[in-house]
Amino acid sequence: xxxxxxxxxxxxxxxxxxxxxxxxxxxxxxxxxxxxxxxxxxxxxxxxxxxxxxxxxxxxxxxxxxxxxxxxxxxxxxxxxxxxxxxxxxxxxxxxxxxxxxxxxxxxxxxxxxxxxxxxxxxxxxxxxxxxxxxxxxxxxxxxxxxxxxxxxxxxxxxxxxxxxxx
Numbered sequence: 001x002x003x004x005x006x007x008x009x010x011x012x013x014x015x016x017x018x019x020x021x022x023x024x025x026x027x028x029x030x031x032x033x034x035x036x037x038x039x040x041x042x043x044x045x046x047x048x049x050x051x052x053x054x055x056x057x058x059x060x061x062x063x064x065x066x067x068x069x070x071x072x073x074x075x076x077x078x079x080x081x082x083x084x085x086x087x088x089x090x091x092x093x094x095x096x097x098x099x100x101x102x103x104x105x106x107x108x109x110x111x112x113x114x115x116x117x118x119x120x121x122x123x124x125x126x127x128x129x130x131x132x133x134x135x136x137x138x139x140x141x142x143x144x145x146x147x148x149x150x151x152x153x154x155x156x157x158x159x160x161x162x163x164x165x166x167x
Contacts, residue, residue, distance in 0.1 A: 012052055012053065021048070022043065023043065023046065023056050027039070027040045042060075068103075071099060072096070072099055074118065076091065076094070077092070079091070099118065102118055105125075105160065108156075109156025110156045110159075128153070129143075129147060130142055130144070
């Protein structure tokens with residue numbers, strides 16, 4: 001299958017329980033730093049009748065949506081509800097825009113890293129312990145010399161700045 005993990009192998013099995021199906025995906029991780037390979041099991045129950053490969057793949061894709069919802073609830077949506085419907089609607093739109101900007105910045109700026117929680121990205125890359133100065137009509141960003149995520153921030157910023165301007 002095309003969606004096997006790069007570090008190992010994946011297997012899918014199913015069994016039927018009355019009208020429901022139990023589908024289990026097990027992933028073998030081959031980590032060169034570990035002596036033995038490990039197996040991780042991911043199980044779910046469904047009543048869908050499509051082929052097992054399709055149902056399992058769509059289940060994993062849905063898990064990605066759940067992670068986005070978790071991030072939104074951890075950030076701006078934690079401040080719900082307001083007493084006014086329009087305020088909640090505006091807050092939801094702004095929260096979604098901010099979340100999408102953060103995720104696109106991560107995807108474009110740090111493509112080789114695995115996705116992280118929004119809280120971690122905010123702490124590492126947005127809550128900068130920096131100083132912004134202006135001299136001779138130019139802005140300069142001064143980062144601390146011992147800031148642990150300085151390399152990631154500068155590499156991501158360089159990648160985003162290197163993107164072509166929208167046409």
